[in-house]
Amino acid sequence: MKNSDLAVRSELLKNLHCVIVKAGTRLLTDRASIAELVNGIAAVRERGCKVLLVTSGAVGVGMRSLGLAKRPRELAKVQALAAIGQSRLMAIYDEECRRHGFFPAQLLLTAADLHKRERYLNVMNCINSLWDDGVLPVVNENDSVSVDELKFGDNDTLAGMLGSLTGAELTVILTTEQGLRERDAEGKLAGRISVVRNLTDGIRAMAGGTDNSEFSIGGMSSKLRAADIVTSSGQYLWIADGREKGILDAIMRGDDVGTVFVPGPHRIPGRKRWITFFRRVSGRIVVDDGAARALRERGKSLLPSGAVGAEGDFRRGDAVEVADASGAVFARGLVNFDADECRKTLGCRSAELHTILGADADEELIHRDNLTLL
DSSP states (O other): OOHHHHHHHHHHHHTOOEEEEEEOGGGOOSHHHHHHHHHHHHHHHHTTOEEEEEEOOHHHHHHHHHTOSSOOSOHHHHHHHHHHHHHHHHHHHHHHHHTTTOOEEEEEEOTHHHHSHHHHHHHHHHHHHHHHTTOEEEEEEOTTTOOGGGOOSSHHHHHHHHHHHHTOSEEEEEESSSSOEEEOTTSOEEEEOOEESSOOHHHHHTTTTOOOTTTOOOOHHHHHHHHHHHHHTTOEEEEEETTSTTHHHHHHHTOSOSEEEOOOSSOOOHHHHIIIIISOEEEEEEEOHHHHHHHHHHOOOBOGGGEEEEEEOOOTTOEEEEEOTTSOEEEEEEOSSOHHHHHHTTTOOHHHHHHHHOTTOOSOSBOGGGEEEO
């Protein structure tokens, strides 16, 4: 390992107070694997760190309970398997945690719990209260009730969101790969990358073709999405092979295992981070070249005079994408007008707004404090 890569690991471990650990379905294959995971978590807690576990596995446990070898495609059947497996999985976690003198608490979330700011804050308050009581929060997507519009998509994304939400200095994603790997000239997986300092398009291309949907969802691409969320929040993400015995101990020692993703130099503020990663997009506003430059280069608010199109059925306060004339999405923000009002005022100057919408109409379509560049 290069000295600079070793320094990255040493630096992230210096002031470690809070760790998110995510374990995928294919790691939770039997009681022994769950016991090993809890052993590692207990060791991290003994260092004085708060730990939150994002666990997959409910559907997998349900499949094993019914003797199924392949994940079904029908939503109702997946929901039923989650309902069967969730209680069985938590019973195992409870017994294993109690062996170490603490116990777990289950939080089942849907995307709506983090899309709405009040509910987002309630989730954080609950997690903090559990930590205050020395309890291990165990979080999973609520697969037994989630439908497409309420889903995170995968638990890697959920882990990244919780890393951002809690301000955890480190998010660890345990998987069945040794880390992010390079591609050789033929496009085949090659050597492991120890440290990623910048999530470029080239880095993202290395993650293609790593999905296996027969037993679980999500591949390396979903882990890079989580890395994008976490590093944009000013925190580290570490992908490592959860099949290795003592992997969490190795991480806490700073060993050259897995791939570490380094936070970027520009941290997105909390409110804008929520807009960027947590709010579901309800529509799109297309702007002219002058407005695009004002938003990108001068940090201005978006005025109706710079808007040339509006797509979708959004309401005041919803999150919308902002695209330039070529169709490239470059920003996201909370809109002050509903879709019909927006269409009525496309290209209008401020003096015309009050005539069209009334004297109390906002002058900004999206205020700069509620807009973030992507």
